[in-house]
Amino acid sequence: xxxxxxxxxxxxxxxxxxxxxxxxxxxxxxxxxxxxxxxxxxxxxxxxxxxxxxxxxxxxxxxxxxxxxxxxxxxxxxxxxxxxxxxxxxxxxxxxxxxxxxxxxxxxxxxxxxxxxxxxxxxxxxxxxxxxxxxxxxxxxxxxxxxxxxxxxxxxxxxxxxxxxxxxxxxxxxxxxxxxxxxxxxxxxxxxxxxxxxxxxxxxxxxxxxxxxxxxxxxxxxxxxxxxxxxxxxxxxxxxxxxxxxxxxxxxxxxxxxxxxxxxxxxxxxxxxxxxxxxxxxxxxxxxxxxxxxxxxxxxxxxxxxxxxxxxxxxxxxxxxxxxxxxxxxxxxxxxxxxxxxxxxxxxxxxxxxxxxxxxxxxxxxxxxxxxxxxxxxxxxxxxxxxxxxxxxxxxxxxxxxxxxxxxxxxxxxxxxxxxxxxxxxxxxxxxxxxxxxxxxxxxxxxxxxxxxxxxxxxxxxxxxxxxxxxxxxxxxxxxxxxxxxxxxxxxxxxxxxxxxxxxxxxxxxxxxxxxxxxxxxxxxxxxxxxxxxxxxxxxxxxxxxxxxxxxxxxxxxxxxxxxxxxxxxxxxxxxxxxxxxxxxxxxxxxxxxxxxxxxxxxxxxxxxxxxxxxxxxxxxxxxxxxxxxxxxxxxxxxxxxxxxxxxxxxxxxxxxxxxxxxxxxxxxxxxxxxxxxxxxxxxx
Numbered sequence: 001x002x003x004x005x006x007x008x009x010x011x012x013x014x015x016x017x018x019x020x021x022x023x024x025x026x027x028x029x030x031x032x033x034x035x036x037x038x039x040x041x042x043x044x045x046x047x048x049x050x051x052x053x054x055x056x057x058x059x060x061x062x063x064x065x066x067x068x069x070x071x072x073x074x075x076x077x078x079x080x081x082x083x084x085x086x087x088x089x090x091x092x093x094x095x096x097x098x099x100x101x102x103x104x105x106x107x108x109x110x111x112x113x114x115x116x117x118x119x120x121x122x123x124x125x126x127x128x129x130x131x132x133x134x135x136x137x138x139x140x141x142x143x144x145x146x147x148x149x150x151x152x153x154x155x156x157x158x159x160x161x162x163x164x165x166x167x168x169x170x171x172x173x174x175x176x177x178x179x180x181x182x183x184x185x186x187x188x189x190x191x192x193x194x195x196x197x198x199x200x201x202x203x204x205x206x207x208x209x210x211x212x213x214x215x216x217x218x219x220x221x222x223x224x225x226x227x228x229x230x231x232x233x234x235x236x237x238x239x240x241x242x243x244x245x246x247x248x249x250x251x252x253x254x255x256x257x258x259x260x261x262x263x264x265x266x267x268x269x270x271x272x273x274x275x276x277x278x279x280x281x282x283x284x285x286x287x288x289x290x291x292x293x294x295x296x297x298x299x300x301x302x303x304x305x306x307x308x309x310x311x312x313x314x315x316x317x318x319x320x321x322x323x324x325x326x327x328x329x330x331x332x333x334x335x336x337x338x339x340x341x342x343x344x345x346x347x348x349x350x351x352x353x354x355x356x357x358x359x360x361x362x363x364x365x366x367x368x369x370x371x372x373x374x375x376x377x378x379x380x381x382x383x384x385x386x387x388x389x390x391x392x393x394x395x396x397x398x399x400x401x402x403x404x405x406x407x408x409x410x411x412x413x414x415x416x417x418x419x420x421x422x423x424x425x426x427x428x429x430x431x432x433x434x435x436x437x438x439x440x441x442x443x444x445x446x447x448x449x450x451x452x453x454x455x456x457x458x459x460x461x462x463x464x465x466x467x468x469x470x471x472x473x474x475x476x477x478x479x480x481x482x483x484x485x486x487x488x489x490x491x492x493x494x495x496x497x498x499x500x501x502x503x504x505x506x507x508x509x510x511x512x513x514x515x516x517x518x519x520x521x522x523x524x525x526x527x528x529x530x531x532x533x534x535x536x537x538x539x540x541x542x543x544x545x546x547x548x549x550x551x552x553x554x555x556x557x558x559x560x561x562x563x564x565x566x567x568x569x570x571x572x573x574x575x576x577x578x579x580x581x582x583x584x585x586x587x588x589x590x591x592x593x594x595x596x597x598x599x600x601x602x603x604x605x606x607x608x609x610x611x612x613x614x615x616x617x618x619x620x621x622x623x624x625x626x627x628x629x630x631x632x633x634x635x636x637x638x639x640x641x642x643x644x645x646x647x648x649x650x651x652x653x654x655x656x657x658x659x660x661x662x663x664x665x666x667x668x669x670x671x672x673x674x675x676x677x678x679x680x681x682x683x684x685x
Contacts, residue, residue: 007184009204010192013380014373016084017186018095021069024175026076031149034161035172036078040067041119042106043080043176046314049228051102053311058223059366060088060095078176085366089187097220100178102227107173110229116164118233122320125237125339127159129276131599235319237341240276243436243600247271251618252434252607255443262456263429265446268607270435270600278340278435279604280347280442282449285428286331287461292399296407297419298327301357303367304416308353316346323350329396329465331427334449337601340436347445351452357420364413375405383489384531384550387653390479391493394651395467395539397670427455428463432611434604467539468670469649469678470495476650477676479667480556483655487529489550490559495649496543497642499681505589505627506639507543511536512585513577513636514570518547521566528554528562541613542681545643556654567644574636582636586628593625614684 003023027036044066046052055061063083070077080099088095132138142154149157193205252268286298302325313323321338323346334350336343378389378401392398399407429450433442449455470477476492483489496503515534523532529551537544547567549559597603610620642648651673656662668676 004179004181004183006207007182007204008190008193008207009184009186009202010190011186011188011202013377014188015186015377016086016089016188017184018082018084018088018092018099019184019186020080020082020099021182021184022078022080022176022180023182024076024078024172024180026071026073027068027172028071028073028076028148030165030168031157032160032163033165033168035165035169036068036071036076037161038111038116038119038169039078039107039173039176042110042115043103045106045230046310047230048311049226050230050311050314051099051227054223054226055088055095055098056307056311056366057360057362059085059362060091061085062088062366062370078172084187085369086189089185089189092185094220094223096183098223098227101220101224103176105227105229107170107176111166111169111173113164113166114232115230116161118236118318120162120164121236122318123159123161125240125320127156129240130159131273131275131277131601133598230315233315233319235313235316235321235342235346237276237319237339239341241340241436242274242276243270243272245272245274252432254616255439257443257446257450260429260447260450262427262460263431263446263450265431265433265442266607266611267437267439267442268432268434268604269439270603272603273600275600276339276341276436277337277600278343278433278437279601280336280343280433280437280445281431281608282334282446283328283330283430284332284334284424284449284453284455285430285461285463286423287426292403293407293411294419295327295399296404297411297416298332298423299404300368300371300408300411300416301420301423302327302332303371304357304364305350305353307363307367308358309350313346313349316342316349321346325350325354330461330463343437344441344445344448348448348452351449355452355454359413359417361413364416368408368411372405372408375401375408378402378405380484382531382550383483383485383487383655384491384548386481386483387489387491387655388548390481390653391491391537391651394479394653394668394670394673395470395493397674424453424455425458426461427453428461429455430463430611432604432608434607435600463684465540465683466680467542468673469542469681470651470673471676471678472497472647472649474647476648476652477668477673478652478654479665479669480654480656480662481665482663485655487550487552488554488556488559488655488657489531489548490556490563490652490654491546491548492560492563493537493651493653494545494547494643495651497649499541499543501624501627502630503639504538504541504543505624505631506635507545507643508536508589508628509582509585509631509636510639510643511545512588513573517570517573518566522549522562526562528559540681540683555657557657560652560654570644571637571640574633574640577633577636579633582631582633586631589628590625593621593628 044064052061052064061082062085066080068076069079082099084092084095145157146154153160192203195204196202197204248271250271252266255265255267257263257265306325316323321336321342323336326333336346389401393400429446431446433445496507511534518534519532522528529549531550534545534547537546547563549563551559597606606621607618610618613620
């Protein structure tokens, strides 16, 4: 009875959102019709002419999600979340007006049998070719949906929206009205209200919700005219060729690429999973990542390309084709996965935009501002995440996220154009194709990538991954960072003495022994914090181990003392270790190494892992398993004394304690670590 209602919230982070919540009756009884998921599919669309695509072109909106927020016996709610730009928060009423018009268009003209049929077809294919997961995860997921579906349909209920009932869908669409909406605005520009939330201390205020007069602003009217519903999905697979099933596992082979000396292609023809899916990746090495500015501009280039692709290729994602661009240590990576049928078409679309981006000024400003904002918000993350983020800049000299954001603030459009124009002139390509993609198709996709981007037209580049080889000392290096949070955090990174598989195996068994006792001691017994753990921290071939705590009750100095105390006392545990217990720890490590891949995606990931570590015979895991089986009690005692004893290759990163009263990081940086190190591990060797 209190709706419509608007709430304004002033956040700590630099985030801007428009959130709408529409209460409605439960839709659980209509699980087979799926009215809420279908409405979410319509409203959350990102194709050309959608609300999101149109508002992006105006620099007002960055993201959109829509779907059921919850559904219980007491009722349900449908949620819409819209990410706004700074310009969007200024013009927030126009954004809301246009969204309501989009809501009207989709619910009045979008509820069509053929659209529902497309979604049903995709769901049926997803169930038909459902990839295996771990038994425990699968059982847990089924136990949850027992509350939603009849027992006889619990396996396929989620995928079974095949009963198009226009009356049911329109019934629930009728609750998506302006007068039935709780509207919340979130932005730092909003004046703080007199109310403060009980749990998070965020200021907010409730304001009267203005109902539309029926007259749109000139801006709103022009944008509404651009709205349109999506056409038929051209990326829907028309064929589902299947790979082999139950055959002997074969390793990938390197395929020749005529006239492409600066590239290599590895191809795996699946013989095990009877899957219509495939995976294609191209890692493009380029010689530009030599400064924070060049790193930042590569990030911006990737973001601009993905933003331009989003509307045109949203249909591909719906059709079970996933893609992404990312920055890796030597350049840019393209990844495609999903049904094999249209992968070459998808790759062609991606390469067209990469080769000739549309240098739209408004898109450039919006995407750059979004990256800058995300960089600034990295300083608002949990303390433990901030200390984790310091490790690679210290060990490898990478730029911090906030440093990239500062560089992006001054990048101009013309500079970006010039930068991208020569981005691929020198380069090296590393491609992998696995699944039902044929060898010739994989070769054509790789050659098309090289030719369309003119990769390496002016020469090849050397691949390189480098990490400092820390010096063994009795006093570990320390870096302390300021954080805007009351909790303290500490992480201890321990680097192996060598980068061979014997060392990696011994570190893995040590971790298996120490992880549960460390958690029990720090979290359960001493109650130091809610984020506690130890884990493997390998960097390429270099073995590593990490211990970490985030605490609301202890200082960073105390956390260091507690971690040191635990490690010092653990030597006695290893001395008292029985052969039976050692075998149990070895088996626990071997389970993770030797577990049979449950899906094509897992198998492809294993093969790529071997390639990236330089095991071109794809025997990384068998060799590592052999070394784990060979670990003895004497080996563990030796590894403990070398790696965790009085003198070791260690690095601390902690938060600054309150008494330090410093606003900048103190202690070691990459240059100082480099001067004190024993050089670098470099790969390829």
